[in-house]
Amino acid sequence: MxxxxxxxxxxxxxxxxxxxxxxxxxxxxxxxxxxxxxxxxxxxxxxxxxxxxxxxxxxxxxxxxxxxxxxxxxxxxxxxxxxxxxxxxxxxxxxxxxxxxxxxxxxxxxxxxxxxxxxxxxxxxxxxxxxxxxxxxxxxxxxxxxxxxxxxxxxxxxxxxxxxxxxxxxxxxxxxxxxxxxxxxxxxxxxxxxxxxxxxxxxxxxxxxxxxxxxxxxxWTRPDERPLPAGLEEFLAAGEPPVYVGFGSMPMHAAADVAEVAIAAARAHGRRVVLKRGWAGLSLTGDDVFTVDEVNHQALFPRTAAVVHHGGAGTTTTAARSGTPQVVVPQGADQPYWAARVAELGLGAAHDGPVPTTESLTTALGTALQSRARAAEVAPTVRxxxxxxxxxxxxxx
Incomplete structure (x- = not known):
């Protein structure tokens, strides 16, 4: 056929x-x-x-x-x-x-x-x-x-x-x-x-x-067997699980501010950050920040403390399957819906609005970090x- x-x-x-x-x-x-x-x-x-x-x-x-x-x-x-x-x-x-x-x-x-x-x-x-x-x-x-x-x-x-x-x-x-x-x-x-x-x-x-x-x-997800980059493996092994931050295909017009806010929120909880550039070109340097381009989410997410993302269906599903708590910062379209579902299922937090502040994202991340047990409970039920x-x-x- x-x-x-x-x-x-x-x-x-x-x-x-x-x-x-x-x-x-x-x-x-x-x-x-x-x-x-x-x-x-x-x-x-x-x-x-x-x-x-x-x-x-x-x-x-x-x-x-x-x-x-x-x-x-x-x-x-x-x-x-x-x-x-x-x-x-x-x-x-x-x-x-x-x-x-x-x-x-x-x-x-x-x-x-x-x-x-x-x-x-x-x-x-x-x-x-x-x-x-x-x-x-x-x-x-x-x-x-x-x-x-x-x-x-x-x-x-x-x-x-x-x-x-x-x-x-x-x-x-x-x-x-x-x-x-x-x-x-x-x-x-x-x-x-x-x-x-x-x-x-x-x-x-x-x-x-x-x-x-x-x-x-x-x-519809495909098993991803790609290895993580060597530098990322070294970063993950050098400390406690970091927070992943990535907004996929969203342009995030205030990209520099978003990256700074996300990293500040993670630091407030004593966490390092894996930052994905994405279509917004997010980038920030620091000993506690590792920036990636294309990367295997299926391999990475289980090794993180939380996933901060825009709420695309694919990222939401991959994070849920990994048993990793989520913070969804919805930018538009169906993303507010997925943010609400994450909150309703107890898998993390739905950020109120598309533009986070350090205070608002720190609070949301705190909620997510307390949701690990529930996220781990739901993960095996995701097909x-x-x-x-x-x-x-x-x-x-």
């Missing part, structure tokens, strides 16, 4: 497809991945021998640019057009298309699947993008939830309107150019009736309801077979 995996977004949108691709290849499938043209994505896919088809502009550069919310419809239209430009050739001869990532690019990818006649599956990496009376939707830039409205069904009606306003014109313009009929409801077109949810049921429990037949596979389960299901249907 030939499978096309399509995404557009940050590392957290690409890495799960690396895991799924590996499991599909183990089962004899021919796999290729469409993703943003960033070098780190290309390297990651090359490392597992998966053909890579670059689509659209650099996700890193787009994130760093942080254009105003008013330009979102135009940006969405351009990203959708990029899907139509690149995916038809990539989908040639494929039996199934798996689409995930940003909502407008998923709509574009699914439209290409429709255009070329390929069976398609939509996958979400957090339940809050799937409509349900049991939880509220995310709010989009420039379109906050109406004040005073708390009924989830009404909020999902607002979500439908927002998606149609923001992404409908661009989607339908590209569809018309390729002879496809207009889509009246963007969310319904993308989500359909049987979406997949690639998250862990303990961390992100889906509550069934009549509106959707959700297939929850577990999170490790999500990608394998998804590959088996995909190839059997």
């Amino acid at each position: 030939r499978v096309l995996l399509s995404t557009y977004g940050s590392r957290g949108d690409v890495e799960p497809l690396v895991a799924l691709a590996g499991r599909l290849i183990e089962r004899g499938a021919d796999v290729r991945v469409c993703a943003p043209p960033d070098e780190d994505f290309a390297r990651r896919l090359a490392a597992v021998d998966v053909p890579f088809v670059p689509v659209g502009p650099s996700a890193r550069e787009l994130t760093k640019a942080a254009p105003p919310a008013s330009s979102l419809p135009q940006r969405a239209a351009e990203l959708i057009a990029d899907q139509f430009a690149a995916l038809p050739a990539a989908a040639e001869g494929c039996d199934v298309l798996v689409a995930t990532g940003m909502m407008p690019t998923v709509a574009g990818a699914l439209s290409v699947g429709e255009l070329v006649g390929v069976r398609s599956v939509y996958v979400a990496f957090q339940k809050v993008t799937l409509p349900s009376p049991h939880h509220a939707p995310l709010a989009y830039p420039g379109r906050p939830h109406p004040a005073g409205v708390t009924d989830n069904r009404k909020l999902w009606d607002v979500d439908r309107e927002s998606l149609n306003v923001l992404f409908g014109p661009g989607l339908n313009a590209s569809r018309a150019k390729h002879g496809l009929s207009a889509v009246d409801d963007v969310r319904e077109y993308v989500v359909g009736k049987r979406p997949w949810l690639a998250t862990d049921p303990v961390l992100d429990p889906w509550q069934p309801w009549d509106g959707l037949d959700v297939v929850q596979t577990g999170a 490790t077979d999500g990608a394998a389960a998804a590959a088996k299901l995909l190839l059997s249907t």
Whole structure:
């Protein structure tokens, strides 16, 4: 079977497809991945021998640019057009298309699947993008939830309107150019009736309801056997477990201040720091600070006292599986949701807001450091077979 995996977004949108691709290849499938043209994505896919088809502009550069919310419809239209430009050739001869990532690019990818006649599956990496009376939707830039409205069904009606306003014109313009009929409801077109949810049921429990037949596979993670750098091994061995600080693909425009605040908070608890540069380029020197670029989180997190991060689904899941307490400093999108889940499960602390102060982060870190027993208790319940389960299901249907 030939499978096309399509995404557009940050590392957290690409890495799960690396895991799924590996499991599909183990089962004899021919796999290729469409993703943003960033070098780190290309390297990651090359490392597992998966053909890579670059689509659209650099996700890193787009994130760093942080254009105003008013330009979102135009940006969405351009990203959708990029899907139509690149995916038809990539989908040639494929039996199934798996689409995930940003909502407008998923709509574009699914439209290409429709255009070329390929069976398609939509996958979400957090339940809050799937409509349900049991939880509220995310709010989009420039379109906050109406004040005073708390009924989830009404909020999902607002979500439908927002998606149609923001992404409908661009989607339908590209569809018309390729002879496809207009889509009246963007969310319904993308989500359909049987979406997949690639998250862990303990961390992100889906509550069934009549509106959707959700297939929850577990999170898609690939066992990482890469050794830690020699210098990092020496740093870890030279003292007590440090605090890991990293914000992944978040730009963190006040990066220098964030690094200083995080290190000050760790020092307040007598802890050293492993600082990940990430897309924000975090960097600070000191005998008690070790700075890393790409590193094996699965190997590193169990050897740390706590993990301070932005709240991406992948980092949250990896930290939970390692049994390491977390402090989530959410920057946007689904990250406040993951922060809340960490706090609700007793796995650490949810920082209030995206910009920590030394005082606020010191307090949050103190809470997390006291959560080790609970984090260790939950760790064995987090599934490790999500990608394998998804590959088996995909190839059997």
